[in-house]
Amino acid sequence: MASFACTNPTFNPAFTSSSSSSKPSSKSSFLSFLNTTSIPISLKLSKSYSHNFQRSLVVDNVLKTTDSSQTSVLTSKDLETLSSISTPTILVSEKLGEAGLEVLRSFGNVECLYDLSPDELNSKISSFDALIVRSGTKVTRQVFEAAKGRLKVVGRAGVGIDNVDLQAATEFGCLVVNAPTANTVAAAEHGIALLAAMARNVAQADASMKAGKWQRSKYVGVSLVGKTLAVMGFGKVGSEVARRAKGLGMNVIAHDPYAPADRARAVGVDLVSFDQAISTADFISLHMPLTPTTSKVFNDETFSKMKKGVRIVNVARGGVIDEDALVRALDSGIVAQAALDVFTEEPPPKDSKLVQHENVTVTPHLGASTKEAQEGVAIEIAEAVVGALKGELSATAVNAPMVAPEVMLELAPYVVLAEKLGRLAVQLVAGGKGIKSVKVVYSSARDPDDLDTRLLRAMITKGIIEPISASFVNLVNADFTAKQKGLRITEERIVVADSSPEFPVHSIQVQISNVDSKFASAVSENGNISIEGKVKYGIPHLTSVGSFGVDVSLEGNLILCRQVDQPGMIGRVGKILGENNVNVSFMSVGRTVRRTRAIMAIGVDEEPNSVTLRKIGEVSAIEEFVFLKL
């Protein structure tokens, strides 16, 4: 068997790459992190620590301390590793509130480099673990490629993530987080400001007066009260706009294919179809995200269905409107006025017909730009990014499943077990190749709906894929990577009545079908390579191989031997290992029928050399054996 890369077991979604050069923060933040997770642990620390490593330690220490009689002390090797890891570096590429910068600075090295060109960003990005942007930075596939695996998290200091190539981020295993709540009110207020300013020609009248004119009859406006406003996208901003518009005496309807009717009803708003909304509204306010579905959804065809003289406000994204079509609709009078905060291209070209149009009021993407919102967004994104760099799954992750911290902590030892089972299973496949179908069976005393297996599945995927490819797998890209490699992972949950619901998982079984095994005994009766493991006292154990029951802790490396069940076998193999200075950590023998065949599972601290392995193979009663790296 080719040698396998052995990584420190971790469920950190961000920091699992060997190329990571995360650093640490202070000892105090390390300890406070442990405190917040209430892990019973005794640590002797002498240096600053990496959050990357912190997370691994959390996993290790959850394992080591589930038995409350044990305490864990870092070894000198741990300390050496810790001290060699450098501080996380964070690039802030657009103006961010000071309070957020302070949060970031307390954790890592922060560089604020505003107005970078795409080439400059690409040339610098490989020095950073995290990137924080607003709407002005395009985080393209080239950025992820240029990052060379270093970039672990992109933080969008705001809501819209249409400027981040999410598919590329996912493929590169880079977590994307946003700050979805702190600018909601600011955007809604700006929408209302534009609505009122547009209806009363505030901007145009202001410009006219500043040009020395006094044109009272030219700028007669329209009233809002009693008019119908269609809110397109009844999410956070849309519903706040609706609430405020109702306060202005408007009749508000909304269109949102995904919004629950009761949420709309609570605000006194009727949810209607797209066509109904645009054809009955006097005013239309846009609040949907820019996606392939919403791109240019306001176009010649949809403008033609609108009431003549409709007025449109857009504080969502420029791209939801076909801007050339809007100019035509303005010129023809279908659209009487528009008030726009956002544009397809930002800033728009200086000669943009839309910006220059006399019936259009414009602002340079100011929706989120209040002092309050910017402070809030900065703190929200800084905390999300720091959390992600620490290995916590963010509540605002955009391209990864969100797992509550308490669930993650509970699953921690099973996460280690899952990765090790994946890693073992793939090493049992002849040549480690041709794996197409993997089945994972979780048995648990809990209701199947009560078990979130995404983390476990991701780690099994990691365990299977990483040893046989150059791919780096984490929670962000596990499903994508499996799909890309043609690996189908199916899951089954079995409820076992005789286990305690106190523990989330009783056992995990990994089966690989339609492959040859290099260790025939690992093939169970259904023809699949099959191994099963459990967590005992917080430590992952291998509990069955093929049809044989074993019980060996999954630490260090493993030798599996199948032999004729006869006296003296343990001694013979143990002697060979001892003579070659290989320390045995655990040993377990499983058999199906007495004095026929047995499997010996031997945990070893060191990797036996080829001569030692050959000697084991020469023991006459041994029919087959395999050395597996964990």
Ligand SMILES: NC(=O)C1=CN([C@@H]2O[C@H](COP(=O)(O)OP(=O)(O)OC[C@H]3O[C@@H](n4cnc5c(N)ncnc54)[C@H](O)[C@@H]3O)[C@@H](O)[C@H]2O)C=CC1
């Ligand atoms: N101008 C600015 O500075 C700001 C702009 N925004 C933009 O406003 C938009 C909304 O933000 P939030 O309300 O916070 O997001 P949100 O996610 O809370 O709401 C978006 C709503 O749009 C709905 N939606 C999705 N597809 C739709 C479709 N085809 N038709 C109608 N509705 C659809 C969703 O179901 C959701 O309810 C985003 O595009 C965001 O980028 C947000 C803040 C500031």
Ligand SMILES: O=C(O)C(=O)COP(=O)(O)O
């Ligand atoms: O949050 C959003 O979606 C916004 O559009 C705000 O963008 P900004 O952060 O002001 O560039």
